[in-house]
Amino acid sequence: xxxxxxxxxxxxxxxxLADSDxxxxxxxxxxxxxxxxxxxxxxxxxxxxxxxxxxIRCPELRVFKAFKNQIxxxxxxxxxxxxTSCACLEEIHLSHNQLTGKGVRIIVAAxxxxxxxxxxxWLRLEHNLVTEPMALLHELARDFSVCGRSDEWRxxxxxxxxxxxxxxxxxxxxxxxDTSDTSDTWTGxxxxxVEKLFRTYEDYDWSxxxxxxxxKMLRVEEWNGDPEAWSTADTxxxxxEQKKQKEQKKEQQKEPIEWDTAKTDLKTVPNNxxxxxxxxxxxxxxxxxxxxxxxxxxxxxxxVQxxVQxxAxxxxxxxxxxxxxxxxxxxxxxxxxxxxxxxxxxxxxxxVQSWKLDALLQAKEQTVPxxxxxxxxxxxxxxxxxxxxxxxxQWKTHAFGSxxxxxxxxxxxxxxxxxxxxxxxxxxTDSKEILMKLRKxxxxxxxxxxxxxxxxxxxxxxxxxxxxxxxxxxxxxxKALANSKLLAAYAxxxxxxxxxxxxxxxxxxxxxxxxxxxxxLSSYAFILMAIYFLQVASGDEVPCLQEGLANDLEDLKERLxxxxxxxxxxxxxxxSRGLWNHLAAFFAFYSNSYGPTCRYEPFRWGEEVxxxxxxxxxxxxxxxxxxFRALSRRQKGVLxxxxxxxxxRNLRDVFRPGREEMLQQELKQSHKVFVFQAQTGMIPEVxxxxxxxxxxxxxxxxx
Numbered sequence: 262x263x264x265x266x267x268x269x270x271x272x273x274x275x276x277x278l279a280d281s282d283x284x285x286x287x288x289x290x291x292x293x294x295x296x297x298x299x300x301x302x303x304x305x306x307x308x309x310x311x312x313x314x315x316x317i318r319c320p321e322l323r324v325f326k327a328f329k330n331q332i333x334x335x336x337x338x339x340x341x342x343x344x345t346s347c348a349c350l351e352e353i354h355l356s357h358n359q360l361t362g363k364g365v366r367i368i369v370a371a372x373x374x375x376x377x378x379x380x381x382x383w384l385r386l387e388h389n390l391v392t393e394p395m396a397l398l399h400e401l402a403r404d405f406s407v408c409g410r411s412d413e414w415r416x417x418x419x420x421x422x423x424x425x426x427x428x429x430x431x432x433x434x435x436x437x438x439d440t441s442d443t444s445d446t447w448t449g450x451x452x453x454x455v456e457k458l459f460r461t462y463e464d465y466d467w468s469x470x471x472x473x474x475x476x477k478m479l480r481v482e483e484w485n486g487d488p489e490a491w492s493t494a495d496t497x498x499x500x501x502e503q504k505k506q507k508e509q510k511k512e513q514q515k516e517p518i519e520w521d522t523a524k525t526d527l528k529t530v531p532n533n534x535x536x537x538x539x540x541x542x543x544x545x546x547x548x549x550x551x552x553x554x555x556x557x558x559x560x561x562x563x564x565v566q567x568x569v570q571x572x573a574x575x576x577x578x579x580x581x582x583x584x585x586x587x588x589x590x591x592x593x594x595x596x597x598x599x600x601x602x603x604x605x606x607x608x609x610x611x612x613v614q615s616w617k618l619d620a621l622l623q624a625k626e627q628t629v630p631x632x633x634x635x636x637x638x639x640x641x642x643x644x645x646x647x648x649x650x651x652x653x654x655q656w657k658t659h660a661f662g663s664x665x666x667x668x669x670x671x672x673x674x675x676x677x678x679x680x681x682x683x684x685x686x687x688x689x690t691d692s693k694e695i696l697m698k699l700r701k702x703x704x705x706x707x708x709x710x711x712x713x714x715x716x717x718x719x720x721x722x723x724x725x726x727x728x729x730x731x732x733x734x735x736x737x738x739x740k741a742l743a744n745s746k747l748l749a750a751y752a753x754x755x756x757x758x759x760x761x762x763x764x765x766x767x768x769x770x771x772x773x774x775x776x777x778x779x780x781x782l783s784s785y786a787f788i789l790m791a792i793y794f795l796q797v798a799s800g801d802e803v804p805c806l807q808e809g810l811a812n813d814l815e816d817l818k819e820r821l822x823x824x825x826x827x828x829x830x831x832x833x834x835x836x837s838r839g840l841w842n843h844l845a846a847f848f849a850f851y852s853n854s855y856g857p858t859c860r861y862e863p864f865r866w867g868e869e870v871x872x873x874x875x876x877x878x879x880x881x882x883x884x885x886x887x888x889f890r891a892l893s894r895r896q897k898g899v900l901x902x903x904x905x906x907x908x909x910r911n912l913r914d915v916f917r918p919g920r921e922e923m924l925q926q927e928l929k930q931s932h933k934v935f936v937f938q939a940q941t942g943m944i945p946e947v948x949x950x951x952x953x954x955x956x957x958x959x960x961x962x963x964x
Contacts, residue, residue, distance in 0.1 A: 269293055269294050269295060269296075270294065270295065270296035270297075270298060270324075271294045271296070271297050271298065271716070271717060272298045273286070273297075273298065273299045273302070274298045274299065274300045274301050274302070274326070275300075275301045275302070276302060276697075277302060277303065278299065278302040278303065278304060278308070279302075279303050279304070279308065280303075280304060280305055280307040280308030281308075282308075283304065283308040283311050283312060284311060284713070285700065285711055285712065285713045285714055286311075286713060286714050286715075286716065287712075287713030287714055287715035287716070287717075287722075287724065288311060288312065288314075288315035288715075288716075288717060293319070293321055294319045294321070294322060294717070295319075295321045295322060295323045295324065295349075296322075296323065296324040296325075296326070297312065297315070297316055297319070297322065297324070297325050297326070298324075298326040299312055299326065299327050299330070300326045300327060300328045300329050300330070300354065301328070301329040301330075302329075302330055303330065303331060304327065304330040304331065304332065305330070305331045305332060305333070305335075305336065306332060306333065306335040306336030306338075306339060309327065309330075309332055309336045309339045309340075310339050312327075313339040313340070313342060313343045316343050316347060317342070317343060317346040317347060319347075320349070321349055322347050322349060322350060323349050323350060323351045323352065324350075324351060324352045324353075324354075325343065325350065325352070325353050325354070326352075326353075326354040327353075327354065327355055327358075328354045328355060328356040328357050328358070328385065329356070329357040329358075330357075330358055331358065331359060332355065332358040332359060332360065333358070333359040333360060333361075333364065334359075334360060334361055334363050334364035334367070336358075336360075336364070337360065337363075337364035337365075337367040337368050338367060340353065340355065340367075340368050340371070341367055341368055341370075341371030342371075344368070344371045344372050344375060344382070345371050345374055345375060348375075348376065350382065351380060351382065351383060352382075352383040352385075353368075353382070353383070353384050353385070354385040355368075355384070355385060355386055355389070356385045356386060356387045356388045356389070356431075357387075357388045357389070358388075358389050359389065359390055360386060360389040360390065360391065361389070361390050361391055361392070362391050362392065362393070362394075362397045364389075365386055365389070365391055365397065365401075365429075365432075366397070366400075366401065368384065368386075369384070369401050369405055369407060369427060369429065370404075370405065372384065372405075372426070372427045373405040373406060373407075373426065373427065375426070380419045380420065381408065381420075381421045381425055381426050381427055381428045382426065382427050382428065383428045383430075384427060384428060384429045385430070385431065386429055386431075386432055387430075387431040387432060387433075387434040387435065388434060388435065388436050389435060389436070390435065390436065391432070391435045392435075394432050394433050394434075394435050395432075395433055397432070398429065398432050398433070401429070402425075405427065406425045406426040406427060407425055407426075407427045407428075407429060408421050408422075408423045408425035408427065408428055408429070409428075409429055409430065409432060409433075416428065416430075632664075632671060632672070632730075635727075635728055635730055636660070636664060636675050636730070638727075638728075639675060639677075639727040639728070639730065639732060640658060640660060640677070642706075642708060642709075642727070643658050643677065643734075644658055646699075646702060646703070646706065647679060647699070649702075650695075650698060650699060650702065651698075654681045655681065656679050656680070656681060657679070657680055657681075658677050658678070658679060659677065659678045659680060659742055660675065660676065660677055660678075661676050661677075661678055661738075661741055661742045661744075661745035661746075662674065662675070662676030662733075662741070662745055663676075663784070664676065665745055665749060666745050666748040666749045666752055666759075667748070667749060667752030667753070667759040668748060668752065668759050668762050668763050668766065668784075668788055669763075670763065672730070674730070674731040674732065674733055675727075675730060675731070675732045675733070676732075676733050676735070676741070676745075677732060677733070677734050677735075678734075678735050678736070678737070678738045678739075678741065678742055679695065679699075679734065679735070679736045679737070680736075680737055680739070681737070690736060690737060692720075692721050692735070692736035692737060693716050693721050695736050696714055696716070696721055696722075696723045696734070696736065697714065699723060699734065700714055700723055703723075703725065708727065708728070709725050709726070709727055709732075710725065710726040710727075711723075711724075711725055712724040712725060712726055712731075720735050720738055720741070721735065721736070722734065722735050723735075740904075740906050740907055743906040744785065744904075744905075744906050747806065747807075747873075747905060747906065748788065750806050751792055751803070751806060754803065754804075755801075755803075757801075757840070757843070758792070758795065758803065760840060761791055761795070761840060761843050761844070761847075762787075762788040762791040762792065764840060764844060765787050765788065765790065765791040765844070765847065766784045766787050766788060768844070768931065769781075769782070769784070769787045770784075772927045772931070774920070774923055774924050774927055775787060777915040779917075780915060780916060780917025780920045781915070781916070781917075781920050781924070782902070782912065782913070782915065782916070782924070783912065783915065785912070786902050786912040789871060789873050789902055789905070789912070790851070790871055790902065791847065792873050793871045793872065793873050793876070794846075794847050794850050794851070795843075796873065796876040796877070797861075797876070797877065797878040798846065798850045798861040798862075798864075798878070799843060799846060803876075804876070805873070805874070805875065805876030805877070807873075807874045807875075807876070807905060841935075844935065845932070845935040848928055848929075848931045848932035848935060849863070849932055850863055850864050851863075851864045851866075851928045852925070852928040852929040852931075852932050853866070854929065854932045862878065865883070866900060866925070867884075867897055867898040867899055867900070868883045868884060868897065869882075869883060869884070869901075870882075870883070870884055870889055870892065870901040870902070870903055871900075871901065871902040871903065872888075872889070872903045872905070873903075873905045874903060874905040874908060875888060884897060884901055885897075889901075889903065889908075891908050891909040892908060892909060892910075892911055893909055893910065893911045893914070894911050894913070894914065895911075899913060899921060900913050900916075900921055900924070901913060
């Protein structure tokens with residue numbers, strides 16, 4: 262690590278982790294971690310596998326520590342996969358394990374297959390079970406670019422005096438297994454074994470240090486378990502055969518064909534011709550490919566015609582009013598309605614998307630009392646557990662999330678927050694430590710099934726299962742609690758609001774553009790987009806409810822338990838035009854597809870901010886305005902969604918490259934789908950209404 266460089270470290274050392282515990286940690290997605298430390302535990306190759314998979318997903322991983330565990334030669338393959346997959350890896354610490362010479366050779370051979378790095382890979386392999394370590398070191402130096410740190414002054418983790426690519430310092434310091442231990446399992450670094458220095462550096466003749474040969478490039482997936490398969494470069498016979506094949510291939514490519522140099526232009530050579538020093542050369546006929554294209558086009562046309570006939574389109578479809586059709590772009594001139602249209606593939610896509618959206622919206626079920634009863638039972642069971650977790654702190658539980666806001670579906674997850682009444686104690690609380698303590702307690706409770714602990718997330722989460730219902734537990738997540746309170750207040754204004762917001766969320770999930778772990782906007786962000794549309798461009802004039810919200814975090818902690826919804830009662834909301842008209846206008850608003858007579862201004866992508874906190878729209882209000890000075894990452898040309906509870910948080914931060922463009926494309930395509938549905942009479946009437954699944958108890962944060 263260079264001077265001034267820093268990276269985040271995931272430390273799971275001294276946690277007494279076994280292989281079964283690693284699965285519950287929830288290390289699935291890659292992060293920005295530069296160091297992963299799982300040392301001084303009880304891990305074997307089985308527990309090492311998920312850790313290596315997590316490390317591969319960390320693009321900036323530089324240090325991997327797994328010393329003082331029970332890793333043997335069967336875990337060497339996992340380490341080899343980590344080495345070949347992580348380009349930034351600089352150090353691996355595997356001392357005090359059960360590796361033998363076979364495992365060491367596998368790891369070193371995998372390291373030699375890496376691209377040339379600026380600094381050598383630092384491998385700590387001492388205090389394992391390697392017999393004749395100095396002889397092994399000599400073989401490794403002969404077959405690979407390895408240095409045993411012969412010059413302790415000029416060889417270090419950043420530099421090698423011999424210009425080698427791999428450092429294996431202290432390999433001579435090995436141990437012998439304790440033969441007096443008759444137990445079936447070896448306890449690893451905790452056993453009282455006798456260290457034996459087979460040979461010291463002073464005993465070894467360093468005058469002869471062989472030049473390394475080019476190692477055989479063999480992928481880890483091709484390894485058959487034989488360490489000799491990693492050994493040396495190809496034999497002379499193989500090299501001669503490869504050279505002969507290259508010469509034959511080169512001669513075949515040089516066979517000239519007759520062509521007219523005066524009439525041929527290399528820049529206009531057809532796609533089925535290749536250029537070389539003798540001119541264009543025909544590679545393969547194009548006729549078969551043309552036949553394939555024609556047959557595929559015919560099949561698509563036939564499938565679309567059959568699909569349109571099966572749709573049973575009514576003879577007199579019910580269309581929107583003429584004013585709405587022109588304003589919201591229902592009659593877009595560039596959209597086809599004739600089944601025999603040449604763009605059969607796009608029409609087929611519209612049909613499929615129409616039916617998929619219809620099926621999703623019609624399958625939306627209203628929340629039932631059984632779900633609420635199950636959630637209440639889960640909350641009571643957790644209350645009894647957290648009271649004994651740390652009695653001096655008096656932990657309390659609070660429900661939040663889609664289950665309490667009115668935007669949830671049947672069977673949705675239950676989100677629970679643990680909090681300490683004392684604000685000073687809440688600031689000093691380590692959420693990761695509390696979740697690990699709670700996990701150990703819940704492992705002994707038969708009614709709860711611990712699934713995983715996600716410590717690498719922005720907000721650490723403990724995932725459980727209670728009677729087939731998924732439960733997510735976080736600690737002191739006050740902002741999420743305030744978000745739920747705000748959304749619940751909007752849901753109480755009119756039944757149309759949660760119905761419309763849920764429809765937008767379902768649309769996003771149907772098109773696979775929803776979900777922060779996948780680099781897309783979260784469901785919360787899509788609901789904010791829906792509410793902002795209702796505020797500024799729907800005609801319903803949904804009011805802004807931010808005046809009654811405790812924006813300050815300390816104020817929010819003080820007001821926990823008070824019923825603030827009463828102070829948020831707005832003026833009467835105008836009668837809505839219906840769910841499907843709202844969806845069509847929503848897509849037209851965000852895709853800039855309004856008709857010429859529409860009285861609303863479309864969303865200015867890249868300049869305008871989706872701000873439910875302000876709930877207003879004007880030309881003067883853009884990303885550079887004083888109202889959004891606290892908003893992070895305010896560059897122009899991209900989508901901005903402000904968190905109404907935390908105005909400094911920009912919900913677009915989760916976007917991965919290309920995901921924002923995908924969202925824009927789906928908005929435009931969905932608007933075309935709704936035009937097609939309106940013109941063919943395929944739009945259903947309504948979907949079942951939704952409502953809050955559970956109401957928080959009096960002593961909690963009532964929504």
